[in-house]
Amino acid sequence: MDRLDSLCPPAGYPRQFVLLCFLILTATFLMYPVLKPLSLQLQASVTGSYVSGTHSVVFVNCPNEQIARDIARAILDKKLAASVNILPKASSLYFWQGEIEETTEILLVGSSFR
Known part of the structure; x- marks a missing residue:
């Protein structure tokens, strides 16, 4: 009691x-x-730091598809992303040494939900 x-x-x-x-x-x-x-x-x-438990999306331009595949496999092997999409033929325009350049690149889109 x-x-x-x-x-x-x-x-x-x-x-x-x-x-x-x-x-x-x-x-x-x-x-x-x-x-x-x-x-x-x-x-x-x-x-100013990354906190696990948030969602992240990363965009990476690659000069060709083989390099894009190598990077995607390395990212997935290290479990740094849940998935990586390879999008062919992204057109990129940028300044290089004072001139406007235009190239075709491969775009990687990686997403992580930790």
């Missing part, structure tokens, strides 16, 4: 306060799935 008495608030303790505490704890527990990603994004933006 002493243990039960220790769990109950004292007689003068307001029941509204106990109810408010219970509601706050319940709301926090129910909001956890929403609060976790927000806290991870906040941590990443404050520290």
Whole structure:
């Protein structure tokens, strides 16, 4: 009986306060799935670092399809991405030594959901 008495608030303790505490704890527990990603994004933006548990997409241009396949296999072997897509014939325009250059490249799109 002493243990039960220790769990109950004292007689003068307001029941509204106990109810408010219970509601706050319940709301926090129910909001956890929403609060976790927000806290991870906040941590990443404050520290400037990548936080596991977020989604990433990486785009890499390659000069030819064989190099694209080699890079894709290396990424997947090291489990750095969940999947890699190879998209042929991406046209790229860029500045090189003060001139506008145009080339055809292979685009890799890698995605990770950790």
